[in-house]
Amino acid sequence: MGGGPLLGMGGGLIAPPSGVSSDLLRALESLLQQNRENEARALVDRQIKVLSATFDKAVAYTNLIIIAGYGGFFGLWSLTKDYRTPRGAGYAALWMLGSASIFVGFEVFKMIVATIMLHKRGAILQDPKVKSDPRELGKKLDDYEREFERRNVSIMRAWWIHLIGAVGLALIGVGLLYLSLVRGLL
Numbered sequence: 001m002g003g004g005p006l007l008g009m010g011g012g013l014i015a016p017p018s019g020v021s022s023d024l025l026r027a028l029e030s031l032l033q034q035n036r037e038n039e040a041r042a043l044v045d046r047q048i049k050v051l052s053a054t055f056d057k058a059v060a061y062t063n064l065i066i067i068a069g070y071g072g073f074f075g076l077w078s079l080t081k082d083y084r085t086p087r088g089a090g091y092a093a094l095w096m097l098g099s100a101s102i103f104v105g106f107e108v109f110k111m112i113v114a115t116i117m118l119h120k121r122g123a124i125l126q127d128p129k130v131k132s133d134p135r136e137l138g139k140k141l142d143d144y145e146r147e148f149e150r151r152n153v154s155i156m157r158a159w160w161i162h163l164i165g166a167v168g169l170a171l172i173g174v175g176l177l178y179l180s181l182v183r184g185l186l
Contacts, residue, residue: 045146052152055159059110062163066103066170070096073174080181088180095173099166106162110155117148 073096077089084092121144124130130137 045149048146048149048153051156052149055152055156059159063107066166069170070100073170073177077177080177080184083184084177084180085184088176088183092173092176092180095169095176099169099173102162102169103166106159106166109158113151113155117144117151120144120147 077092081089121141124137124140124144127140130140
């Protein structure tokens with residue numbers, strides 16, 4: 001009868017009431033541990049959802065800015081054709097081509113991932129099991145959402161590398177175009 005101290009909800013130790021079996025204490029400790037693990041998983045899942053949604057919005061905004069930057073570059077390119085040096089313009093174009101290649105390549109990668117995820121969702125909805133059992137549909141869609149959000153977090157890591165590469169090369173291209181324009185004007 002009785003047992004050692006019991007881990008309380010706040011993490012502190014509490015003395016078990018007298019007359020409580022050690023099996024019951026172990027069962028209670030196990031339930032408390034499972035409860036903490038479930039709470040931790042739920043908290044992580046909520047944070048991943050927030051991070052995934054934030055990432056989607058950040059990508060959309062960044063893509064808009066980058067596309068506007070490319071438009072501005074090529075607009076300036078056409079306006080300054082009489083004033084820039086051919087060699088400088090060629091180097092600027094090469095750096096911008098590298099930047100655009102990184103940008104477009106990553107967008108194609110995201111498009112492929114999105115297509116795969118949409119196909120998976122469609123397969124879930126076509127599964128005969130889910131058509132007859134709403135609980136099964138809910139479970140499969142929850143699993144799908146978790147996978148989608150975790151995949152978004154993984155893509156976010158790669159996004160930073162590609163973003164830095166695309167913007168960095170574009171800034172070099174803009175700088176070279178600027179230098180070519182200045183040299184052409186002198």
